[in-house]
Amino acid sequence: MFVKICGITNEDDALLAVAMGADAVGFIFAPSPRQIAPQQAYDITRRLPPEILTVGVFRNELPSRVVELGHKAGVKAVQLHGRETPDQTKEVAGHFRWVIKAFAAGDDNLPRADQYGTDMILMDAPEPGSGKVFDWNLAGDAPSQMKLILAGGLTPDNVAAAITEVEPWGVDVSSGVEKAPGKKDAIAVMRFIENAKAAGPEQYRGDDEGPYNWDFE
Numbered sequence: 001m002f003v004k005i006c007g008i009t010n011e012d013d014a015l016l017a018v019a020m021g022a023d024a025v026g027f028i029f030a031p032s033p034r035q036i037a038p039q040q041a042y043d044i045t046r047r048l049p050p051e052i053l054t055v056g057v058f059r060n061e062l063p064s065r066v067v068e069l070g071h072k073a074g075v076k077a078v079q080l081h082g083r084e085t086p087d088q089t090k091e092v093a094g095h096f097r098w099v100i101k102a103f104a105a106g107d108d109n110l111p112r113a114d115q116y117g118t119d120m121i122l123m124d125a126p127e128p129g130s131g132k133v134f135d136w137n138l139a140g141d142a143p144s145q146m147k148l149i150l151a152g153g154l155t156p157d158n159v160a161a162a163i164t165e166v167e168p169w170g171v172d173v174s175s176g177v178e179k180a181p182g183k184k185d186a187i188a189v190m191r192f193i194e195n196a197k198a199a200g201p202e203q204y205r206g207d208d209e210g211p212y213n214w215d216f217e
């Protein structure tokens with residue numbers, strides 16, 4: 001089970017997530033209480049081990065800006081969390097090996113998520129970072145061959161149930177492991193990762209390729 005800890009704003013929290021077994025950490029460059037500047041993110045990404053997938057999160061940003069800021073931050077992947085079109089997403093995917101296209105629950109475009117040129121998609125509540133859970137049945141609209149990352153109101157206490165019900169490839173959390181916006185709670189991060197890894201298979205579900213070395217792919 002792939003686990004991404006999102007909304008990282010400082011090095012201590014990044015190192016904490018890595019030490020607890022996270023596969024990925026996310027940096028939010030969109031307006032948010034968890035927003036971080038690309039240069040600040042670079043100071044963190046350059047100190048993380050190569051096997052960690054570092055993800056820059058953008059929302060309705062021009063592809064050229066996503067590429068520029070993502071490279072400045074030194075992230076290996078970008079997450080497009082707004083109304084980016086298939087063409088815009090494909091343009092970004094020409095510059096990053098890993099691109100995650102996020103869809104809000106109930107988005108009419110979700111059944112066509114395989115037309116965006118990415119292999120990972122993320123399903124979230126309509127308001128990102130809100131800590132709100134959506135109806136997990138809506139995950140059935142996602143194309144089954146894609147790597148689905150489930151987000152939206154996940155916590156250490158509900159992540160195992162979410163994995164059992166939705167059977168995602170990965171899970172993502174931001175506010176559910178915080179003590180305040182932008183500051184992670186060490187115990188919650190530890191419990192979230194432990195519970196997610198215990199609930200999911202050792203290898204990423206439905207995945208013939210994993211585990212990955214994100215540095216070389």
Ligand SMILES: O=C(O)c1ccccc1NCC(=O)[C@H](O)[C@H](O)COP(=O)(O)O
Pocket residue numbers: 006007026028030031032033034057058059081124125127128129130131132151152153154172173174175176
């Ligand atoms: O988290 C934010 O504040 C945010 C703001 C703008 C765009 C994306 C944002 N978060 C992206 C994520 O991947 C979050 O982890 C995801 O929305 C889940 O958040 P939460 O429900 O708080 O776990």
